[in-house]
Amino acid sequence: MKQVTIKDIARAAGVSYSTVSRSLSGSPEISEKTRKRVLELCREMNYTANTVARSMVMKSTKLLGLIVTDISNPFMSELAYYIDGQARARGYNIVLCNSLRSLEQERSLFELMISRKVDGVILLPAESESYNTLESLLPRMPTIFVGENLRDVPESFVTVDNYRGAYMGVEYLYRLGHRRILYFGKRKGSTTHQLRSEGYRAACEELGLEPRYMNNTFSSTSIRNGYQLAQQLFSQPLRETAVFAATDTNALGILQAAEEKGIRIPEDLSLLGFDNIRDSGLPRIGLTTVEQPKKLLASMAVDSLLDKIANDQAGYTHRILTPSLVERTTCRAVSRA
Amino acid sequence: MKQVTIKDIARAAGVSYSTVSRSLSGSPEISEKTRKRVLELCREMNYTANTVARSMVMKSTKLLGLIVTDISNPFMSELAYYIDGQARARGYNIVLCNSLRSLEQERSLFELMISRKVDGVILLPAESESYNTLESLLPRMPTIFVGENLRDVPESFVTVDNYRGAYMGVEYLYRLGHRRILYFGKRKGSTTHQLRSEGYRAACEELGLEPRYMNNTFSSTSIRNGYQLAQQLFSQPLRETAVFAATDTNALGILQAAEEKGIRIPEDLSLLGFDNIRDSGLPRIGLTTVEQPKKLLASMAVDSLLDKIANDQAGYTHRILTPSLVERTTCRAVSRA
DNA sequence: ATAGTCTTCGGAAACGTTTGAGCTGCGAAA
DNA sequence: TTTCGCAGCTCAAACGTTTCCGAAGACTAT
Numbered sequence: 001m002k003q004v005t006i007k008d009i010a011r012a013a014g015v016s017y018s019t020v021s022r023s024l025s026g027s028p029e030i031s032e033k034t035r036k037r038v039l040e041l042c043r044e045m046n047y048t049a050n051t052v053a054r055s056m057v058m059k060s061t062k063l064l065g066l067i068v069t070d071i072s073n074p075f076m077s078e079l080a081y082y083i084d085g086q087a088r089a090r091g092y093n094i095v096l097c098n099s100l101r102s103l104e105q106e107r108s109l110f111e112l113m114i115s116r117k118v119d120g121v122i123l124l125p126a127e128s129e130s131y132n133t134l135e136s137l138l139p140r141m142p143t144i145f146v147g148e149n150l151r152d153v154p155e156s157f158v159t160v161d162n163y164r165g166a167y168m169g170v171e172y173l174y175r176l177g178h179r180r181i182l183y184f185g186k187r188k189g190s191t192t193h194q195l196r197s198e199g200y201r202a203a204c205e206e207l208g209l210e211p212r213y214m215n216n217t218f219s220s221t222s223i224r225n226g227y228q229l230a231q232q233l234f235s236q237p238l239r240e241t242a243v244f245a246a247t248d249t250n251a252l253g254i255l256q257a258a259e260e261k262g263i264r265i266p267e268d269l270s271l272l273g274f275d276n277i278r279d280s281g282l283p284r285i286g287l288t289t290v291e292q293p294k295k296l297l298a299s300m301a302v303d304s305l306l307d308k309i310a311n312d313q314a315g316y317t318h319r320i321l322t323p324s325l326v327e328r329t330t331c332r333a334v335s336r337a
Numbered sequence: 338m339k340q341v342t343i344k345d346i347a348r349a350a351g352v353s354y355s356t357v358s359r360s361l362s363g364s365p366e367i368s369e370k371t372r373k374r375v376l377e378l379c380r381e382m383n384y385t386a387n388t389v390a391r392s393m394v395m396k397s398t399k400l401l402g403l404i405v406t407d408i409s410n411p412f413m414s415e416l417a418y419y420i421d422g423q424a425r426a427r428g429y430n431i432v433l434c435n436s437l438r439s440l441e442q443e444r445s446l447f448e449l450m451i452s453r454k455v456d457g458v459i460l461l462p463a464e465s466e467s468y469n470t471l472e473s474l475l476p477r478m479p480t481i482f483v484g485e486n487l488r489d490v491p492e493s494f495v496t497v498d499n500y501r502g503a504y505m506g507v508e509y510l511y512r513l514g515h516r517r518i519l520y521f522g523k524r525k526g527s528t529t530h531q532l533r534s535e536g537y538r539a540a541c542e543e544l545g546l547e548p549r550y551m552n553n554t555f556s557s558t559s560i561r562n563g564y565q566l567a568q569q570l571f572s573q574p575l576r577e578t579a580v581f582a583a584t585d586t587n588a589l590g591i592l593q594a595a596e597e598k599g600i601r602i603p604e605d606l607s608l609l610g611f612d613n614i615r616d617s618g619l620p621r622i623g624l625t626t627v628e629q630p631k632k633l634l635a636s637m638a639v640d641s642l643l644d645k646i647a648n649d650q651a652g653y654t655h656r657i658l659t660p661s662l663v664e665r666t667t668c669r670a671v672s673r674a
Numbered sequence: 675a676t677a678g679t680c681t682t683c684g685g686a687a688a689c690g691t692t693t694g695a696g697c698t699g700c701g702a703a704a
Numbered sequence: 705t706t707t708c709g710c711a712g713c714t715c716a717a718a719c720g721t722t723t724c725c726g727a728a729g730a731c732t733a734t
Contacts, residue, residue, distance in 0.1 A: 005720055016684045021722060029682060046477070051453045052392050053720035056689045061389060063432070070418065072615070077414035081407065084435050093453070095400070096433040098421050116388045116430070140383070223619070256620030278409070282560070283593030284621045342690055353714045358692060366712060390690035393719045 003050065009041045024049065055117065064305065065113035065121035066094045069101040074277040075248075075294070076124060079146070082298030083122060090306060092119070101126045103133045110134055114141050120305045122146060128190040131155065142312070144305040146297060149191045149320070156308060158300045158319040162192050165290040165323035166199030169244050169272050172325055174207050177334040178242040178270060181209060184229070184254065185246025186216045196246055196274065212240070216250070226253020234261045241334055242270035248277045251287055251330075266332040276326055286329035293321050341384045350378050361386065392454065401642065402450035402458035403431045406438040411614040412585075412631070413461060416483070419635030420459060427643060429456070438463045440470045447471055451478045457642045459483060465527040468492065479649070481642045483634060486528045486657070493645060495637045495656040499529050502627045502660035503536030506581050506609050509662055511544050514671040515579040515607060518546060521570070521591065522563070522583025523553045533583055533611065549577070553587070563590020571598045578671055579607035585614045588624055588667075603669040613663055623666035630658050 006024075010017035015034060022030050023038040041047075055061040064087050068076045084094050095118060099106040106126045113121050120142040123130070131145070131153055138155060145157035173181050183200045186193040197213065204211040216229050226245070230253055233243075245251035251273035258265050265271050273280060273289035280287035300319055308314060343361075347354035352371060359367050360375040378384075392398040401424050405413045421431050432455060436443035443463045450458050457479040460467070468482070468490055475492060482494035510518050520537045523530040534550065541548040553566050563582070567590055570580075582588035588610035595602050602608050610617060610626035617624035637656055645651060 003720085007720080017721090018685080018723075019683060022683090025722080027723095031682060034682085048448065048452045048477075050720050052389050052398060053689090054722075055389050056393055056691095056720080057722045059689075066433075071408070071421065072411075072415045072418040074409075074411065074414070074615075077411070077417075078409045080414075080433070081409035081435060084408065084433060088434070093449070094433050096403075096417070096421060096431050097425070098418060111385065112430070115385045140385075227620075252620060259620055278411075279616055279619060282616060282619065282622065283564075283589060283596055285619065340690080344690080354691085355693075355715080356713060359713090362692080364693095368712060371712085387690050390719090391692075393690080393721095394692045396719075 004045050004047050005050070006047075009038065009045055009047055012045065013038050013041050060119055061117050062092050063116070063118040064092045064094055064302070065097065065109075065116070065118040067097045067099055067106060067109050067113070067121060068124045069099050069126050071096060071098055074279055075275055075292075078278060078294050079124070079298050082295045083302055086299045086302045090302065092302075092306075099126045103127060103129065106130060107133050107137070110137055110141070120144070120309050122301050122305060128192075142305060142308045144301055144308065146301045147192060149195055150318075151191065154316055156304055156316040156318070158297060158304055158317075158321070159192070160292045160297065160323050161320045162195035162323075163199035163202070165274060165292075166196040166244070167203040168323065168325055169274065169290050170200055170203035170207065170209070173242045173244065173270065173272060173331065174203075174209070176242075176270070176331060179209060180212075180240040180242070182212050182214055182233075182240040182243040183246070184214045184216075184233070184243045185226070185250045193246055200244060216246070223249050223253045223256070226250035227256050228253070230254040230257035234258065234263060238263075238269065240269075242272065242331065244272045244274075246274060248273040248275040248280045248287060248289055251289070252279065252285070255285065255287075255330075266330050270331040270334070272331055281328070288328040288331045289326060290323045291326050292323060296321055340387065341382050342387070343384075346375065346378045346382060346384055349382065350375050397456055398454050399429050400453070400455040401429050401431055401639070402434065402446075402453070402455040404434045404436055404443060404446050404450070404458060405461045406436050406463050408433060408435055411616055412612055412629075415615060415631050416461070416635050419632045420639055423636045423639045427639065429639075429643075436463045440464060440467065443467060444470050444474070447474050447478070457481070457646050459638050459642060465529075479642060479645045481638055481645065483638045484529060486532060487655075488528065491653055493641055493653040493655070495634060495641060495654075495658070496529070497629045497634065497660050498657045499532035499660075500536035500539070502611060502629075503533040503581070504540040505660065505662055506611065506627050507537055507540035507544070507546070510579045510581065510607065510609060510668065511540075511546070513579075513607070513668060516546060517549075517577040517579070519549050519551055519570075519577040519580040520583070521551045521553075521566070521580045522587045525552075530583055537581060553583075560586050560590045560593070563587035564593050565590070567591040567594035571595065571600060575600075575606065577606075579609065579668065581609045581611075583611060585610040585612040585617045585624060585626055588626070589616060589622070592622065592624075592667075603667050607668040607671070609668055618665070625665040625668045626663055627660050628663045629660060633658055 006017045006020045010020045020038050023035045071077050087094055097109045099109055103126055123143055123145050125145055125148050128148055131150055147159055149159045150157050170181055183197060201211050214233055216225060234257055245254060251271055254271060263269055273287045276289045276291035280289050304317055343354045343357050347357045357375050360372045408414050424431055434446045436446055440463055460480055460482050462482055462485050465485055468487055484496055486496045487494050507518055538548050551570055553562060571594055582591060588608055600606055610624045613626045613628035617626050641654055
């Protein structure tokens with residue numbers, strides 16, 4: 001697997017190797033005749049440019065780091081899909097890393113990305129504290145956070161409007177006739193959850209409802225977590241007619257627990273999620289939920305990052321996308337008896 | 338974001354830059370005193386080695402290409418998760434690409450990987466013909482195919498034993514009392530599906546059952562495809578008591594169609610899948626299915642690839658893993674009335 | 675014919691690292 | 705005292721590109 005270099009074809013074509021380089025890059029100062037001959041030789045000799053050598057001199061690898069907590073999570077893998085698409089359209093490739101939701105891992109991966117000289121990194125932070133852990137490294141690598149609202153932090157991010165999404169969610173349930181709505185899931189910790197629960201509270205106050213929380217103390221938001229908490233919830237009679245889950249994964253856990261307890265959804269209880277992960281659209285599940293515009297999130301993330309790379313001095317941008325509600329089958333109208 | 342190089346520290350430490358390099362790499366011919374001073378300086382000056390320069394001279398990027406058809410597919414994202422874990426444990430990073438199930442895309446991505454000088458590529462092929470499209474490129478890059486059985490092709494692959502898995506599946510249904518079992522899904526095209534349907538047929542013959550196929554002519558295996566085909570299936574009275582879906586995604590489509598037709602699963606019809614994607618374990622779905630050992634698949638893929646990279650001359654390896662059956666709730670025992 | 679301009683190409687430096695070969699000084703063996 | 709070996713370091717080449725600068729030749733204008 002030895003390399004055929006630009007010098008080899010230069011020798012074969014009887015020109016200098018700078019001429020070959022220029023031929024390949026489409027420089028105008030090369031005659032059609034020699035260019036043709038060079039390109040011909042390249043094909044014959046199976047030449048492929050060595051990108052790492054090019055990166056060396058160009059000081060750009062055309063690589064973007066993508067650090068996620070867990071690529072097997074459906075939300076992240078879908079995001080990764082779109083990010084790769086957009087990046088590739090812009091001439092970049094993705095180097096993927098899983099931080100496993102560990103701040104140390106995350107930091108060490110970030111350093112690795114610096115060492116690898118990727119042009120920038122897209123970070124789905126492990127926790128809201130990620131910014132603090134990484135702060136000292138950030139000046140050395142253009143970075144964009146996605147999914148977390150870093151409010152008054154001087155770094156770029158793109159996220160959905162979690163506050164508004166939650167607000168929309170309770171409005172929706174209100175219109176269906178629900179007056180007792182439980183908020184289920186994490187409340188503290190990440191700004192994401194903080195904003196969602198704030199939006200919930202604000203909507204409740206606006207509509208004259210009494211807010212009630214059921215807090216998940218677990219740090220991870222797997223289905224299992226939601227399931228365990230939901231078991232607790234269902235161990236005593238339910239006051240509410242609807243529950244608003246902080247994430248779709250939580251909602252899935254509720255679904256499971258409800259199934260086991262014989263609680264029918266939506267007949268006995270309406271269930272609303274947040275994120276619209278792919279699982280939610282599956283048959284038999286049909287979770288109605290407030291959707292994060294994942295494709296848009298992805299393309300804005302890479303566009304913002306590429307902008308930042310292009311003009312280094314430019315400050316930071318905060319982009320906040322508006323969510324939308326997708327109706328499926330887990331919420332139903334309720335008569336106000 | 339300008340770079341602190343090895344020369345900067347050399348100047349600061351008052352030594353030559355080769356001394357710095359040797360200090361960093363733990364070479365024995367450097368005195369403890371100078372090594373200490375150098376390392377100290379590195380920390381102070383925020384030095385991080387430039388990996389691309391190193392790759393240049395070492396002729397190794399410590400990068401592995403991972404080409405999948407669609408990272409948002411739960412099977413592949415789970416595999417990618419394990420692959421990344423194993424690769425990182427071995428000192429490698431992953432550059433991820435989506436071929437979008439297109440042979441041209443796949444080929445162009447493969448060329449890109451060879452231009453990027455990744456040390457090897459792990460390929461989840463777009464089609465069984467992928468080998469033909471890539472054949473001319475293969476000698477130029479260590480590659481391992483995963484998921485497809487390339488039988489008599491001189492390239493390495495690792496896959497599950499699809500034949501045996503299908504065989505096990507019908508045996509399982511037989512033991513539950515089922516005598517009329519429909520095979521549902523793709524049959525031609527990929528060797529994967531060919532082997533599965535062969536395993537089904539063999540088991541049927543062995544057990545004295547009459548095989549019946551319902552073939553999916555669509556090239557992609559999305560839920561929607563399974564759904565459409567299942568609608569067709571349910572438009573006339575069912576002769577079978579069980580259906581064996583070629584993939585879990587197909588099974589999910591059947592589930593959806595059944596739901597709409599009012600066909601209860603497993604009461605009216607037992608359903609068995611293949612792959613054990615994460616979705617199958619979801620509440621309300623609980624698809625029983627034959628499982629591909631994804632974690633093992635992943636670690637064998639990277640181990641095999643790394644072996645191949647280490648000794649280039651070594652031939653190829655074919656590894657075929659045995660599947661297992663995971664019981665959930667979509668199959669039930671049937672009385673032989 | 676001379677000067678000037680353009681076109682087309684070659685030479686060489688630079689990117690940041692690793693590493694083989696060579697150099698220096700010091701202690702020990704002869 | 706001379707020679708040798710060795711520890712500890714420096715020099716310089718090499719990896720495969722891109723690109724600035726300059727040179728040679730052809731062509732045009734005077």
